[in-house]
Amino acid sequence: MVSGDHFDETDSDTAADQMLTSLGYKPELLRTRSTFQVAFMSFVLASVPYGLATTLYYPLVCGGPVDIIWGWVAVSLIIICVAASLGEITSVYPTAGGVYYQAFMLAPISYRRLSAWICGWLYVVGNITITLSVNFATALFLVASINVFETAEGEGIFAGEPYQVFLIFLGVTFLCNIVCALCNKWLPILDTFAIFWTFAGVIAILISVLAVAKQGRRDASFVFGHFEANSGWTPGWSFFVGLLxxxxxxxxxGMILSMCEEVRAPATQVPKAMVLTILFNLAAGLLTLIPLVFVIDDLKYLSSLAQPVPAIIKGAVGSSGGAFALLVPLLVLGIICGIGCTTATSRSIYAFSRDGAIPGSKWWKVVHPKLDVPFNGMMLSMVVQIALGLIYFGSTAAFNAFSGVGVIALTAAYSAPIFVSMLEGRKTVSTGSFYLGKIGWACNIVSISWTLLVIPLFSMPTTVPVTDPSLVNYAPVVFVGFTVISLAWYIAWGRKNYVGPPT
Structure with a gap:
């Protein structure tokens, strides 16, 4: 039986490598991930309980319970459409280039190079800034978690000065890169562990806050129907701003697409993993959010906190030690999420570099012979993240910029191959194993509409009027900065030398 399983895996790996070779690339990365393991990594990349906990400020201030609960449900349903749309295309083109490669292959010859260039830069920038925001959020969340312990005066015991937050961020970033570089073959085991860790942590929080509920419990009408905007925006627009x-x-x-060359049978398994993971994420998100909203006490006070979840949990359990114990699973999940994002980002840089699209590509496309990872590309990503992290010294709202840029860039990158696929009448995706027919058309339209909303939406400040420089949303500045760099490099080098992926 063992030998038969081994044969099946080898046979699957060979078929996947042959498909990659037919697409024009030499297989360089080891295919170590099974169907379940790629689904687990997709789950870890989102790390929904952690991601929702570190960004609860946005819907809390922009719409209250309605924004928290129904905003999560609405966006999850939209992202199912995005995942399904990308899954159709990935079943035809399963490479580490992901949406970048797909945009090139689907676009008309006359502008395929430029479309792939723009999509590739958006995808790489999105990967880098999302990874940065995850690691920075872990630093900020750790400070807030420590401060559930207070001095006699009622102040948090840890000052959390900008330099302290930055040093914690550096520590988290170094840790994630060390694990990714040295422990690549064990990462699937870590992803599997994260699944059980996530649900154990979520269930512990759910039971504890609802059972103890020191400050009482809200009724269902408040949890599912109370809308309260304290952002300064008009109520309708405020709800949308809170969707960040x-x-x-x-x-x-779509970051999981960068792992296609390390997955067995990626053409069939990656699309399924993407869609199913969103459904699991939707459930995990509701299990996390609903109990927290039931025990929310002072909505206006919590809206004034950058990280309100530690305060909500402390208020519910009535104990600093108990609250910190419940926050530990989220902190560990933040580290695991950072490791997953660091891994995926290094592959996106590797894939874009092997087609010569990033300055210094000959260094970034190298796969380390002993570590079996694109180590140089990983280090490039780390250096860029640290450089961008310095923005925090100028604005404590820097995290808003990092998360905003990441969401804008990735959402726009995902839409590129979907849009060009629609322009060609979806002929290519009809040949794939994950073709959805008319349902696919509907998913495509929803995906493109979401992109058109996201780009202006998350360039906005969370609260208005902006009377303090620290409240400025720097997302458009960072986004435009990367856009200028990519266009300058295209004019200086790409226009004459970049030919795109092999055809």
Whole structure:
């Protein structure tokens, strides 16, 4: 039986490598992930309980319970459409280039190079900034978690000065890169562990806050029907601005595509993993959010906190030690999420570099012979993240910029191959194993509409009027900065030298 299983895996790996070779690439990465393991990694990339916990401020201030609960449900349903749309295309083109490669192959010859270039840069920038925001959120969440312990004056015991937050961020970033570089073959085991860890942590929080509920419990009409906007925006628009919370937690949906060359039978398994993971994420998100909303006490006070979840849990259990114990699973999940994002980001840089699209590509496309990872590309990503992290010294709202840019860039990148597929009448995807027919058309339209909403939406400040420089949303600045770099490199080098993926 063992030998038969081994044969099946080898046979599957060979077929996947042959398909990759037919697409024009030499197989360089080891296919170590099974169907379940790629689904687990997709789940870890989102790490929904952690992602929702670290960004609860946005819907809390923009719409209260209605934004928290129904915003999460609405965005999850939209992202199912995005995942299904990408799944159709991935069943035809399963490479580490992901949406970048797909945009090139689907676009008309006359503008395929430019469309792939733009999509590739958006995808890489999105990967880098989402990874940065995950690691930075872990640093901020750790500070807030420590401060459930208070001094005699009622102040948190840890000052959390900008330099302290930055140093914690550096520590988290280094840890994630070390694990990704040195422990690649054990990462699938870590992803599997994360599944059980996540649900154990969520259930512990759910039972504890609802059972103890020191400050009482809200009724169902408040949890599912109370809307309260304290952002300064008009109520309708305020609700939409608060969707950054849910969009951030689901933005990693397409990052799993960068792992296609390390997955057995990626053409069939990756599309299924993407769609099914969103359904699991939807359930995990509701299990996390509903208990927290039931025990929310002072909505306006919590809206003034950058990280309100530690305060909500402490208020519910009435104990600093108990609250911190319940926050530990979320902190560990944050580290695991950072490791997953670091892994996926290094593959996106590797894939884009092997087609010569990033300055210094000859270094970034190298796969380390002993570690079996694109180590140089991983280090490039780490250096860029640390450089961008310095923005925090100028604005404590830097995390808003990082998360905003990541969501904007990835959402736009996901839409590129979907849009060009629609332009060609979806002829290519009809040949894939994950073709959805008319349902696919509907998913495509929803995906493109979501992109058109996201780009202006998450460039907005969370609260208005903006009277303090620290409240400015720097997402458009970072986004435009990367866009200028990519266009300058295209004019200087790409226009004459970049030919795109092999055909």
């Amino acid at each position: 919370h849910a969009a951030y937690a689901t933005s990693s949906t």
